[in-house]
Amino acid sequence: MRALIMRFLKPLFYIIVFILAANQPARAALNEKLIQRGVDLTLNMRFEQAIALFDSLIREYPQDPAGYFLKSAVYFWMYTQDVRMADVAEQFEKISDQGIEAAEKQLEKNEEDLDAKFFLGAIYGNLGRYYIMNSSWIKAYWYGKEGKDLLEEIVEADPEYYNAYLGLGIYHYYADILPGVIKMLSYILGIEGDKKKGLEELKLAISKGSFVKSEARFFLAMTYMYFEYNYLRARDLWAKLARAYPENTFFILSQARCEMYMNDYPAALQLYKKALARKDARLKFAMNRAHYFVGQIYFKMNRFGEAVEHYKLAVKNIPPKDGKRHWIYAWGMVHLGESYEMLGNRAKAEQCYRDVAGKEEIYAYMQGAVKNARQRLQNPLTWFDKQLIYARNYRETQKLDSALVVLNRLKEEIDSGRYVDKKNEFFYNLGLVYLKKGRTSEAIALFKKILAEQPEEPDWLLPYTHYQIGNAYLRLNKKEAARAHYERAGESDNPRLRIQVNRALDHL
Template sequence: PKALKKISSGLDALYNFQFISSDKYFQDFINLNPEHPAGYYFKSIKNLWIYLDNKNEDHLDKFVNYTDTAVIKSEIFLKNDSTDTFSFYILGAVYYQRAVAHTRGEEYLNALWTTKMFQYYFNRIVAIDSTYFDAYMCLGLYNFAVSQAPHSWRWALDLTGIEGDKKLGLEYLKLASKKGKYSKVDAQFYLSQVYSEFFLNFKESEQYLKFLATSYPRNLLFKYALGNLHVKKYNLKSAEKKFNAVIQSEDSIFVQLKNYSILALGDLLYIQNYFDSAKYYYHTFLDSSFDHHLRGSASLKLGLCYLIEGDTTTAKNYFEKADEGNLDIDEDVYAKKRGEQFSDDLPDSLEISLLRYENIMNSGQFKAAIDSLEKLNRLFISDTLRAELMLYISEAYYHLKKYKQSLEYSVGLLNFENCETWVKAFACYYAARASKALKNFEDAELFIEYASNYNNFYFENKLTDRLNALFYELQD
């Protein structure tokens, strides 16, 4: 119907976080077309977003009620026209959103089932009309995400027959981002995250995010994502502005997003070695966050802040709380194990020095980091500490585009016997990355193979993504 224009206007308001306006557009559409599924589906989205942020069950119930109505009315349309692609789109979109909701609720088997459902409906669409570009957004995200699933998920994916193709997923996302109508913005945002998190292509990611943030200036998620990207680009001042913009927003709906921005400001201060200032933000995050995601990491860093200031009693208290995070994510797994270690055996002055110098590198001061790390390297230190130190020097040289030196340090530490597994695994990746930059492609593939032989180490999921991305680029 012509009233579908109201849907487009409603989506513009929705993405700009103007929810009163978007609700009005969608409700006007429902009033004009009470038997059409579109208004009910699109009105459900805001409620899902709020649930994803703060797990508010009332909004989850509203989301389910609206989407139940959308499903019923879509099925009625399809009884009259079995090739109605728009009704198939609504059904596919509903089950995609439900898969997201189930994942947020940690109902992973339900998420897998609804994933199969949305895949079915979107495949039906492209079988009827291959130019129905909105269908490609979810199919693209599905293919890419499944291809990146951690090994611990393989049994469930195999059981349900779910398979993914990374290259196809990327192609589909690009197609939806260019030619989609209802899912274009989503596709552009997900592409920005794929380029940032997987390919480390910050330039491409920033192009998408800047466009989205300019088009929808009130959207806090786009601001937050830009802040994270600027941290990765070592543009800390710009990142700080983005996170503060989220925190200071008058929009009080997305409470947890603001909490994560508070945590991000703490991390910014932490990597600049402003430990006393960082404490305030870590305390605020731990007091206000109602999610276990990153609680362990925040507690570990807060403990280290106190330790560096000489307050060992409070430091131990937070090290003991470092097991309260989400053990499905690398940062909190690391925090739990380090917290247990530090509770029994506090880091000594050399380990604290290494932490400070690692922070200098993480804040983008690569030359200064190398100078400090090399001074520490000349002291009498353990092989375990020296290997980690050499890993950071390799990383710093890579960012200075001194690939030979980066390769030398990463390969050199592989000879250490007393060395943590994660250090050797990342050293293989750093060697592969430097080899690729030096156009020694066979060596790069060999180091990737070496890295793949390690398992059960810190940040294993992160490294697996990095290795997959590097291997993908070598094959491209």
């Protein structure tokens, strides 16, 4: 369950790290240009320089909470990104405590000081997310609720305190879309979900906020990419952020991931290589992730030798986290094994599969990798499996005619009564190609063959088949038929599929 929470909340960890006061006259003594310079340094990943600059603010204005918050936010940003610098977590906690003390003293003098409330709420918000990351749920609840309440007090007192709408928008959006226990947690915190309101609040922060514009754009890009599935808008936002902060490797990596979602693999590959060329030793896991996704790209391009090299780099020197294997290691080894199999090296593939199949210290949510590895050990890739992989890769890289050539060859095998156990996966892949080529009725007919069989394995096949039938019926403007299949797909326990289904239902 912790993994599910982290899957949905981690984008928040990246976001609310520099929520500054919009009404600066109350803090006119602070040098706004100096503050903006510090924010820009941080977003360009010049952390040491940003810390030094905010230290100068603290020395000049030791009673003002702004400097403490800004400095703590640098450490929080580094912590959420796994930046390898000494004592990051310890420094974040220490400086946050100092900021809380400074803000509370300001409020003792003037309980209506909105800026002091804002910085206090911002520090509470970061501490809440920090404790979620560390599974300290009681602390996370307390700090999260305090931070949210302060934001509401601010906008109630001054509706034009525009930067406060960034934090409120994030809360309102996530409380509406997150499933299960996370939504229940939002309810406990007293946060009403309203994603439309959240998006409007976010846009208000972008248009009328002061120092939060880049952070608001960042969140909007994350939202469009991971939850709204509006990849065109997300790509434009990532590109704008990357131009504004060219030294921020994470913006480049995020743009690359967006290009992958849009199946523009050449563009994604170029961006990942740009990030990898920087060889930033501070960003160990980010670089491993980049190699992992480059491995995926080369695999999808049917360039398995190059995929092997990047998967090897992806799993290299990844230390256990909390005594358990990282997901990059688990899935990286599985995909490395598959790449070796595609190259005809079953012996090396088995070594990779065994490394994962025998591990019990992998996080529970990575048991899919363990299951996959064990299946691969028992069932080597057949000629048919490999051809199906070629066809799928051609389809995903938009080489539909090449995909059809391979699939038509496989159809002869299926029609001859061979590879019966693979026919449903074959129907699914051929159906997707037909759907992309506009042969919608033929696609539906193939998908319905799968439904008639009701296969139990692979476990993803039935829900995704319902989802694709829903997409097909929607193309034919048969909305009620589409709705019925979307609802069946939504019964899946796959969180990503459920989000896709909910989005599809919202647009019916």
